[in-house]
Amino acid sequence: MSVRRLAAEAVQPKEFAFTAQNVDWAKSQIAKYPPGRQASAVIPLLWKAQEQVGGWTPRKAIEEVAAMLDLPYIRVMEIATFYTMFNLGPIGRNHVQLCGTVPCHVCGALELKKICEERIGPQGTVSADGKFSWIEVECLGACCNAPMVQINHDYYEDLEPASFGKLLDDLAAGRPVKTGSQTGRNCSEALGGGTTLKDSSLYDGSRVGAWKARFEEAAAKDSAGKDATPKASGESGGPAVPGSGRQGEPHIPQPAAPKGLAVAPAGSPAGNAVPADEPGAKDIAGQGSGEGTGKKPGDPSSGKR
């Protein structure tokens, strides 16, 4: 964890004011929040101030943001000094944020830190040629590709002392550099290449989605079978077996009722099987006659459709 202090007074500008364009932009940010909640715009305003100054946030900028948001200076000061995205002193053309949190640390961040110290200088200072500055920061969220650094707005991952040294050389010389993994790894896949989801049948429809085709096929067969079944007199073509769905729905086979039990009507709170001597049980056996239920044939509540 690095110590977060404002830059020395000697380098602090005497004044800070947003440009007219940035004032308009700041107002548009503040307007995004309900009245009384203008403090929510503090991060974007500090960021814009840092951008305007050229990469760092001086004391006067913090004061200006506090005044714009009608906040006590200390409230903005504590935010600017908490987040390492706000640089509290001048930075080099290439500002290196070196992740020193545990995953990067155990993968070699310490060696990268030594390189920074040797080639750039003490943390928080700008190199003599103005090309580099560096600080150690907490996890930047690319732990799978540890160790890593952020330079300006880009991530450089899977670093080793040699590749990091070359990266600094290239940046210093103005040569193009490759962002992301420096070992050629694709995103954060396993070292040596991906190991899962490689079966091509996962993508040709023969496995994923095959269940749907099977269900559709079964439903079509069921439907064809029903069309071919002669309808009982006075019935409108309802399900042929207990447990079937409504007309036109796929048939779902029901388990045979154990001896002494009968299949209960759909919706029976006792489930699909009830003792054969209970009134509801005879409803199935007596479908078409109303026997045992007190209902007449054709009664809509008798289970016939």
Ligand code: FES
């Ligand atoms: S620990 Fe370094 S990116 Fe997370």
